[in-house]
Amino acid sequence: RPRVLSGIQPTADSYHLGNYLGAVRQWVTLQEEHEPFFFIADLHAITVEQDPKVLRERTRRAAAQLLAAGVDPERSAIFVQSHIPEHAQLGWVMQCITSFGEARRMTQFKDKSAKGGEGAASVGLFSYPMLMAADILLYRPAYVPVGEDQRQHLELTRDLAQRFNSRYKKTFRLPEPYILKEVAKIYDLQDPAIKMSKSASSPSGLIDMLDDPKASAKKIRSAVTDSEMEIRFDEESKPGVSNLLRIYSALTGTDIETLVGKYAGKGYGDLKKDLAEVVVDYVTPFREKTHQILEDRAYLDGILAQGAEKAGVVARRTLADVYERVGLVAPA
Ligand code: TYM
Numbered sequence: 001r002p003r004v005l006s007g008i009q010p011t012a013d014s015y016h017l018g019n020y021l022g023a024v025r026q027w028v029t030l031q032e033e034h035e036p037f038f039f040i041a042d043l044h045a046i047t048v049e050q051d052p053k054v055l056r057e058r059t060r061r062a063a064a065q066l067l068a069a070g071v072d073p074e075r076s077a078i079f080v081q082s083h084i085p086e087h088a089q090l091g092w093v094m095q096c097i098t099s100f101g102e103a104r105r106m107t108q109f110k111d112k113s114a115k116g117g118e119g120a121a122s123v124g125l126f127s128y129p130m131l132m133a134a135d136i137l138l139y140r141p142a143y144v145p146v147g148e149d150q151r152q153h154l155e156l157t158r159d160l161a162q163r164f165n166s167r168y169k170k171t172f173r174l175p176e177p178y179i180l181k182e183v184a185k186i187y188d189l190q191d192p193a194i195k196m197s198k199s200a201s202s203p204s205g206l207i208d209m210l211d212d213p214k215a216s217a218k219k220i221r222s223a224v225t226d227s228e229m230e231i232r233f234d235e236e237s238k239p240g241v242s243n244l245l246r247i248y249s250a251l252t253g254t255d256i257e258t259l260v261g262k263y264a265g266k267g268y269g270d271l272k273k274d275l276a277e278v279v280v281d282y283v284t285p286f287r288e289k290t291h292q293i294l295e296d297r298a299y300l301d302g303i304l305a306q307g308a309e310k311a312g313v314v315a316r317r318t319l320a321d322v323y324e325r326v327g328l329v330a331p332a
């Protein structure tokens with residue numbers, strides 16, 4: 001079975017709807033016919049300052065949400081990035097084959113360092129994409145299910161894999177991004193020109209999966225639309241309505257055309273009211289399950305230990321190959 005791998009950062013108390021629809025949901029469907037590795041990217045989280053206590057808590061919450069979403073620990077290795085030291089070790093090798101100029105072109109660094117200025121950003125934030133390349137290449141996956149915002153990182157990963165393979169010996173498989181067009185970019189409810197995001201969205205623009213469902217319903221009902229009346233899918237001139245239609249379609253499995261037909265002659269209020277109900281029905285059981293799992297910490301930690309064991313076997317093998325190929329002497 002081809003491998004799939006992906007990761008998510010534990011930088012919020014809850015996943016938001018963009019994380020869930022853009023990535024995590026695909027993890028659940030892909031696990032059926034693949035050999036999956038899914039991890040909580042705590043090493044990536046510390047590229048910006050984190051409160052240690054909060055980070056620990058959020059790492060467990062992130063894992064609990066994966067389970068609540070339907071990631072099955074019997075099929076999938078679910079683990080914490082820092083439990084596998086090979087990520088950081090291969091990350092170093094990746095840094096050594098990346099040019100400064102190419103790292104500098106990564107748009108996420110440009111965006112994230114824009115606020116405080118490049119001089120204030122951590123070196124870790126700069127080398128973030130090389131750690132991510134290591135995360136991926138260690139497991140030699142065929143597919144990496146992510147949202148659109150990770151595409152550039154995937155391209156760098158492929159470049160580095162190719163460079164390593166041609167400079168030394170074929171070692172890495174070139175991973176394919178697995179990005180579903182329909183959900184690749186979920187937009188902010190208040191500002192549909194930007195993606196829904198932990199760092200950039202206002203609270204009212206973002207749906208937290210673990211928030212009080214009533215609060216989420218309210219956010220949907222007050223989502224920004226446009227000054228027309230007609231419900232149709234047009235990302236250029238109706239980004240707000242189109243975003244709502246996408247979310248509606250993704251959560252119910254109804255295609256957008258059918259939805260547009262259903263709402264012909266109706267108003268934005270009707271669409272929002274119905275979508276608010278859809279969201280409530282969707283997040284309520286997710287939230288209950290997450291809290292239930294979080295109550296049994298021994299169970300959760302056991303799953304993460306089991307995941308680390310599975311992942312460690314693969315990661316150690318790849319790193320040993322890499323070290324040998326670049327000319328490092330194996331310890332006697
Ligand atoms: P992170 O933690 O920011 O986001 C997790 C996943 O959610 C997707 N996503 C979205 N999809 C659609 N619409 C949105 N508005 C939206 N916002 C976020 C992201 O694309 C991502 O798939 N660098 C990664 C974590 C990572 C990783 C990896 C991923 C570290 N190592 C190796 C894959 C493979 C990140 O920060 O994702």
